[in-house]
Structure formats: C-alpha cells, structure tokens
Amino acid sequence: EDQVTQSPEALRLQEGESSSLNCSYTVSGLRGLFWYRQDPGKGPEFLFTLYSAGEEKEKERLKATLTKKESFLHITAPKPEDSATYLCAGQSNDYKLSFGAGTTVTVRA
Amino acid sequence: NAGVTQTPKFQVLKTGQSMTLQCAQDMNHEYMSWYRQDPGMGLRLIHYSVGAGITDQGEVPNGYNVSRSTTEDFPLRLLSAAPSQTSVYFCASSYAGQVGSEQFFGPGTRLTVL
Numbered sequence: 001e002d003q004v005t006q007s008p009e010a011l012r013l014q015e016g017e018s019s020s021l022n023c024s025y026t027v028s029g030l031r032g033l034f035w036y037r038q039d040p041g042k043g044p045e046f047l048f049t050l051y052s053a054g055e056e057k058e059k060e061r062l063k064a065t066l067t068k069k070e071s072f073l074h075i076t077a078p079k080p081e082d083s084a085t086y087l088c089a090g091q092s093n094d095y096k097l098s099f100g101a102g103t104t105v106t107v108r109a
Numbered sequence: 110n111a112g113v114t115q116t117p118k119f120q121v122l123k124t125g126q127s128m129t130l131q132c133a134q135d136m137n138h139e140y141m142s143w144y145r146q147d148p149g150m151g152l153r154l155i156h157y158s159v160g161a162g163i164t165d166q167g168e169v170p171n172g173y174n175v176s177r178s179t180t181e182d183f184p185l186r187l188l189s190a191a192p193s194q195t196s197v198y199f200c201a202s203s204y205a206g207q208v209g210s211e212q213f214f215g216p217g218t219r220l221t222v223l
Contacts, residue, residue, distance in 0.1 A: 004151070009149075034211075034212075041216075041217075042216055042217070043113075043199050043201075043214030043215050043216050043217050044152070044199070044214045045214070046211040046212070046213070049211070087151070087152070089152075095140075096154060096157070096167070097152075097154070097212065099144075099151040099152040099153075100151050101149055101150060101151040102151060
C-alpha cells in the first residue's frame with residue numbers, strides 16, 4: 001500500500017529563519033512527487049512536481065528536492081505570508097495521488 | 110475561467126439523510142476526483158473519473174456514489190449519512206492520467222453529520 005509521511009506536523013519559525021520540511025514516501029512506481037500549499041478554509045494549491053531523484057525546483061522562497069525515498073521543501077528566509085499547511089503527495093503508476101497529512105508552518109514577524 | 114466550483118460550502122445533516130455535493134469545472138479536464146480531508150489523516154481519495162461515463166472507486170468509497178454524465182460535472186452522493194462522514198470534501202480536476210498533471214482543487218464543502 002502506498003504511504004506518504006510528512007514531518008514535522010507543525011513548524012513555528014521567526015521571519016527570516018530558514019528551515020526544511022520532510023516528506024517520506026513509499027509509492028509503487030512513483031510517477032511524480034507533488035507539493036501543494038493549503039491556506040485555512042481553502043483547497044490545496046499546486047506548487048511543484050518532481051519526477052526523478054536529484055531533481056530540484058524553486059519558486060520564490062521555496063525549493064523542493066527529491067531523493068529515492070524522500071522529498072524536502074526548503075523555505076529560505078520565510079515571511080509571514082508563507083504561513084500555510086504544506087502537503088506532499090506521491091503519484092503511483094495508476095496515476096492516483098496518495099497524500100501526507102501535511103506540515104503546518106507558522107511564520108512570526 | 111471559474112476553475113473548480115463546489116456547492117454547498119457548508120452543510121449539516123442528520124444521521125440517515127441523503128444529499129448530493131455538487132462539483133463543476135470549466136477547464137475541459139477529463140479527470141475528476143473527490144477527496145475527504147480529516148484532521149491528521151491527509152486527503153483520501155473517495156471516487157474518481159477519467160471521463161464522461163467512467164467512474165471508479167478510490168481508497169474510501171463506502172457510503173458514497175458518483176456518476177459522470179458530462180465532462181463538466183461530477184456530483185458526489187451520500188446515500189445515508191453517518192457521523193463518520195463528517196469531514197471536509199474537496200473536488201479536483203486535471204488532464205486525464207498525465208504524469209505530473211497538476212490537480213486543481215475546489216474550495217471544499219464542510220459537512221457535519223449529527
């Protein structure tokens with residue numbers, strides 16, 4: 001059974017304090033590893049797709065990386081507007097997505 | 110484009126009642142899906158469809174029915190609501206089955222079953 005585990009559950013950061021979120025996955029025939037951002041009361045919003053180990057993608061203060069067992073979302077010099085829940089999901093060989101429970105990031109000014 | 114729309118935004122049901130959650134998209138996406146989101150458990154796939162007339166079960170299909178008569182609409186029916194179905198429900202759409210194809214999510218329906 002496909003499994004995606006995210007850690008930590010919650011992360012409190014001071015503005016400018018860089019950190020990383022972890023996503024461990026066991027997904028059969030991984031076709032893609034997705035990162036989404038979810039604000040309270042809203043649906044998830046797409047950030048990145050990573051396809052193969054060693055791949056990296058960046059968007060503003062966010063950088064996602066992928067190994068054969070894990071993905072990391074690095075937040076560099078975060079701002080309060082980066083506060084959100086970050087979800088990762090693995091897409092298996094039947095195209096279904098398995099989501100982790102998410103990491104809730106709070107950035108204090 | 111409105112993207113993915115869901116109605117209602119909030120709903121309270123009594124145990125045993127039935128209802129339909131509506132989902133529509135205007136992006137001509139073939140693939141549509143329904144998820145439920147519960148605290149600490151992440152999003153779980155209920156049912157999905159790869160095109161009009163084709164549906165299949167996801168991880169947690171019991172107690173739910175779907176149909177797909179048009180490309181745009183993908184309603185989710187609760188047959189006889191139970192307190193265990195209290196959750197936030199999200200509909201999503203994407204290009205069918207493409208590797209890495211981004212799923213667009215609706216704003217969600219918050220359902221409480223008493």
